[in-house]
Amino acid sequence: MSSVVEPQVECSPTAAGYAISDEAAGLITTALKALAEPLRLRFLSYIAATPGGEACVCDLAELTNVSQPTVSHHLKVLKNAGILTSERRGTWVWYRIIPELHPAITTLLDAFAPATASAALPAATTKLSDVDGGLTHAAESLRRAFPALSEDLVLRTVRESYTALARNATVTSHLTTLTERFARQRLTDISRSDKTVPQVLFVCVANAGRSQLAAALVNHYAQGRVIARSAGSRPARDIHPNVRILLDELDAADSAEAFPKPLTDDAVRAADVVVTMGCGDVCPVIPGVRYEDWAVGDPALASEIGAKAIRDDIATRVRALVNELTPNLLLKKTGENS
Structure with missing residues (x-):
């Protein structure tokens, strides 16, 4: 009985090029370790949310039940990790997010954190029974509202709008209604001539x-x-x-x-x-x-x-x-x- 010899697959010599460098990984790990503490993450969210984008120890001490020295310790960790910068004004030290990191911190707090928190929620059980039919009906309604636009453009806009909204939808029972409202807004913008x-x-x-x-x-x-x-x-x-x-x-x-x-x-x-x-x-x-x-x-x-x-x-x-x-x-x- 003969056996089949599987062909040998060569490892790609360029595989390492797809990964970040050791140095970059080390820097990111240092920052993530500093953030991997609930109190520090709350402090960071507070600083990001203030209108001036800054806070002092006294502000953050009121946020929690910990002492000011404890607050100072956590802020020092975030500063040593290169996430915060500080400035002394009189008797108080004010902390701000380093400008270059602000987009990354915003992404963490505005997008990653909510997505992580909601990941544990049960998936939506409500399903749209006839998505295609619902979208076609919405497109027909919008076609009458925008007679100057082509049928293909209206239908494409409706389908693109549904796809864009469905990426983040948790419950789809009202998604066609939202899609029609979003598509109507987009078609209004596309056809806008009165300035x-x-x-x-x-x-x-x-x-x-x-x-x-x-x-x-x-x-x-x-x-x-x-x-x-x-x-x-x-x-x-x-x-x-x-x-x-x-x-x-x-x-x-x-x-x-x-x-x-x-x-x-x-x-x-x-x-x-x-x-x-x-x-x-x-x-x-x-x-x-x-x-x-x-x-x-x-x-x-x-x-x-x-x-x-x-x-x-x-x-x-x-x-x-x-x-x-x-x-x-x-x-x-x-x-x-x-």
């Missing part, structure tokens, strides 16, 4: 906090005189509960903006102003579009009081922007003299 009403796009990482709140505040103050959009570079599965409460206070929780949406080129092209909020250089640069970056805290990472303070900070910026785009609108509304 008499300014349009602003707010972009953050998860589209579950800052950008949602900013768009809702524009709608609240501008009363239709400015179009507000929001999106995320890595959208979350749902709006953060802290932010949902603030949206409820603005009567914005049921608006078309009130679910996380991915960033699209259509939204950027349609915008007159793009405001980034902690998402780095993820927006495509479109000629003629004005870009701003607002360094504001993340209400999704803050306490209830902190979230309201961040809301007030964003509201101040929104009022200034709306006043600039629609001169005297807010002054007329409040009865102030120019």
